[in-house]
Amino acid sequence: MRRAERGALPLAMIVGATVLAIAGAGLLGVVLPASDAAVGSEAPGDARKYTRQQVDGRKIYVREGCFTCHTQAVRDTAADMPLGRISAAGLYLNEAPNLIGLDRVGPDLTCAGERMKSRSTTVKFLKRPDSVHKGSAMPRYGFLTAAELNALAAYITGLTCQGAER
Amino acid sequence: MPNPPARLPTTREGMMRRRSEMQAVMAELKNRFVEPILGRFPRILPTKPDSAARYALYAAVVWFFVWILLAATLAIKLVFPEFLHQFAWAGYGRLRQVEMNVLLWGVLFTGGMGAAFAIIPRVVGRQLWSERIGAQLVLLHVQLVLAGTVLLSLGRTQGIDGLEWPWPIDFGLMAVMLGALQVLMTTIMRRPDKPLNPPAKFLIAAFHVLPITYAVANFSAPFTIGVKQTFYSGFGSAGLMLGLSLIGMGATLFALPRATGNPLWSGQVADWTLYLMLFTLPWLGLAQRVLGPAPDWTETLGIAMALAALTPAVFALALVIGTARGGRSDDPAVPFFIGATVLWSAGIAQLAIGALRHPAGILGTTWWNEGTRTALQGAFGLWLIGLVYHLIPRVRGRALRNPALVRAHFWLSVSGVGVAWIAASAAGLIQGYVQSVSAQASGTFVTGEGWNRVYGAVRPMLGIRMAAGGLIVAGVLLFLLNVQRSLAEGHDVEPDVVAPALVGSRG
Numbered sequence: 001m002r003r004a005e006r007g008a009l010p011l012a013m014i015v016g017a018t019v020l021a022i023a024g025a026g027l028l029g030v031v032l033p034a035s036d037a038a039v040g041s042e043a044p045g046d047a048r049k050y051t052r053q054q055v056d057g058r059k060i061y062v063r064e065g066c067f068t069c070h071t072q073a074v075r076d077t078a079a080d081m082p083l084g085r086i087s088a089a090g091l092y093l094n095e096a097p098n099l100i101g102l103d104r105v106g107p108d109l110t111c112a113g114e115r116m117k118s119r120s121t122t123v124k125f126l127k128r129p130d131s132v133h134k135g136s137a138m139p140r141y142g143f144l145t146a147a148e149l150n151a152l153a154a155y156i157t158g159l160t161c162q163g164a165e166r
Numbered sequence: 167m168p169n170p171p172a173r174l175p176t177t178r179e180g181m182m183r184r185r186s187e188m189q190a191v192m193a194e195l196k197n198r199f200v201e202p203i204l205g206r207f208p209r210i211l212p213t214k215p216d217s218a219a220r221y222a223l224y225a226a227v228v229w230f231f232v233w234i235l236l237a238a239t240l241a242i243k244l245v246f247p248e249f250l251h252q253f254a255w256a257g258y259g260r261l262r263q264v265e266m267n268v269l270l271w272g273v274l275f276t277g278g279m280g281a282a283f284a285i286i287p288r289v290v291g292r293q294l295w296s297e298r299i300g301a302q303l304v305l306l307h308v309q310l311v312l313a314g315t316v317l318l319s320l321g322r323t324q325g326i327d328g329l330e331w332p333w334p335i336d337f338g339l340m341a342v343m344l345g346a347l348q349v350l351m352t353t354i355m356r357r358p359d360k361p362l363n364p365p366a367k368f369l370i371a372a373f374h375v376l377p378i379t380y381a382v383a384n385f386s387a388p389f390t391i392g393v394k395q396t397f398y399s400g401f402g403s404a405g406l407m408l409g410l411s412l413i414g415m416g417a418t419l420f421a422l423p424r425a426t427g428n429p430l431w432s433g434q435v436a437d438w439t440l441y442l443m444l445f446t447l448p449w450l451g452l453a454q455r456v457l458g459p460a461p462d463w464t465e466t467l468g469i470a471m472a473l474a475a476l477t478p479a480v481f482a483l484a485l486v487i488g489t490a491r492g493g494r495s496d497d498p499a500v501p502f503f504i505g506a507t508v509l510w511s512a513g514i515a516q517l518a519i520g521a522l523r524h525p526a527g528i529l530g531t532t533w534w535n536e537g538t539r540t541a542l543q544g545a546f547g548l549w550l551i552g553l554v555y556h557l558i559p560r561v562r563g564r565a566l567r568n569p570a571l572v573r574a575h576f577w578l579s580v581s582g583v584g585v586a587w588i589a590a591s592a593a594g595l596i597q598g599y600v601q602s603v604s605a606q607a608s609g610t611f612v613t614g615e616g617w618n619r620v621y622g623a624v625r626p627m628l629g630i631r632m633a634a635g636g637l638i639v640a641g642v643l644l645f646l647l648n649v650q651r652s653l654a655e656g657h658d659v660e661p662d663v664v665a666p667a668l669v670g671s672r673g
Contacts, residue, residue: 014367021445022375025401026382028467029448029449029468029471030382030397033394033464040394063322064260065257065258065262066259067259069259069262073459075458077527077530078527079527079602089392089461092393094391097324097325097326097395099325102455102531103532103536133617135618139247139257140247142252143252
């Protein structure tokens with residue numbers, strides 16, 4: 001019998017090792033971090049609070065998949081210094097989904113409200129980005145209704161760094 | 167001499183006899199009443215060997231074409247944002263989620279099911295337990311991905327990275343994964359020989375990993391808030407990557423010895439590769455968010471595991487190159503398996519580099535991440551294409567019509583994926599550099615109008631990436647043409663149904 005066949009482990013061993021590996025990773029890499037006080041109710045930083053219109057705007061933000069291009073986390077790195085204060089876990093305590101994101105095709109929006117204070121300019125930007133920022137690569141959102149644009153602008157202009165530091 | 171008294175049957179023997187009688191009655195009822203009805207629908211309830219595998223591989227090929235259209239649209243929109251801007255369903259954010267999920271679930275998981283349904287019967291020497299259930303699972307899966315695609319296009323998303331499907335689709339996908347696991351495990355349990363070949367081990371592990379990690383991530387993340395959610399979603403993404411990697415390696419270890427005529431380089435290295443993949447890759451979700459709001463110790467754990475994942479990547483390379491070296495070269499699928507494994511190993515290495523704290527400070531959240539995804543997803547795609555080319559003559563009994571077209575497809579795919587990978591990674595380096603320099607100077611590039619400077623710097627790379635997509639599209643068109651013509655006009659060859667794989671060791 002060839003070595004590979006002779007040394008083959010029985011089915012139960014493969015299934016057992018798989019379950020053990022996944023359970024270990026799930027327990028130590030998911031459950032344990034999720035139960036860390038640093039990401040729970042005692043997390044540093046203040047949670048964001050939203051008005052009803054901002055909540056509606058946030059739903060539109062999720063619906064249109066804005067989180068695929070914009071992150072909402074100022075990282076603890078030199079490159080992120082101009083964005084605002086470093087984001088702490090407490091900032092996200094009211095956030096589901098958390099919209100932290102992975103990729104910046106567009107700029108980070110954690111503290112967008114501190115840069116985009118005017119709601120009407122933000123609406124104008126969303127309808128036709130290059131009319132506000134020449135050469136912008138952001139797609140137009142002119143297909144949104146006026147109410148939806150207002151709600152989305154209310155959400156974006158309400159994103160501030162207050163209480164975000166860790 | 168008096169006869170010895172007849173021994174009374176034991177309780178166990180009595181139970182076994184009653185069970186046999188019951189099974190005979192059920193079989194009789196099934197043959198008399200159920201089969202005539204089921205037999206009326208031979209297309210959706212097939213019984214011929216390899217039916218389920220063929221359905222899955224055909225579906226994966228069709229989804230592959232759909233994905234190419236979506237990816238090309240996104241690549242164009244990145245360079246020309248006005249393209250299709252008036253349609254809500256074609257908004258970049260919605261389309262991006264559709265594209266990613268069509269690739270992962272429509273193309274790669276469907277192809278993975280096809281691979282498992284074709285490979286497992288061959289390596290264990292038994293026909294698939296139920297072609298009908300397998301085919302039904304494929305049909306259900308296709309409908310679920312189609313429904314999910316429509317729902318995401320309509321903006322019905324969960325809004326969690328990697329877990330975007332709406333929850334009804336999650337339940338359906340869980341049913342498909344568990345059903346596939348049942349079909350495969352029952353087939354394996356009926357094997358005549360106890361030892362398992364390496365391809366079977368990889369596939370068994372994959373079809374356990376996928377439903378477990380999917381269930382943990384998708385049925386927990388929506389009920390968590392804040393940073394906690396990222397641990398669950400990261401686990402789901404890493405689990406999916408691990409599952410697809412195991413399927414890809416399983417397919418390679420199945421096909422390569424057959425295609426080259428060489429035995430597997432080392433069964434022990436194959437086992438070690440499997441176990442190392444299982445024990446390192448599920449942690450990689452933690453490595454994706456270094457320097458973020460999660461506790462430092464979780465990031466350290468993720469970085470350590472990302473570095474540890476380099477070991478199975480090196481083992482996989484050694485295994486594939488060692489097996490292919492000096493073998494026959496008449497099967498045009500071989501370069502796809504080698505190219506896929508090289509790309510996969512490179513993707514793991516790139517992920518590890520991007521996870522280290524210092525590089526992460528520059529490359530994190532940039533196009534570098536997309537470069538990593540391009541390498542890994544490109545590897546999964548090449549594995550799938552290689553498998554389709556390798557399996558068509560075997561499951562369909564038709565020779566490939568034009569091997570020269572397969573070679574052309576290989577070079578178009580490898581150069582397309584390779585250039586797209588390098589362009590995206592280079593875009594990440596440029597983006598990271600511009601952001602860092604800006605931070606040290608005035609800090610005006612990372613926000614508002616200044617962001618256009620970042621976009622302007624990476625735009626040439628995005629243009630190159632779009633052109634590379636053109637090479638991939640050209641390759642896929644050759645692939646579809648060749649597969650269609652081979653199925654329609656290829657000369658007949660002897661299909662192999664349950665021949666055992668060539669597995670052994672040179673040592």
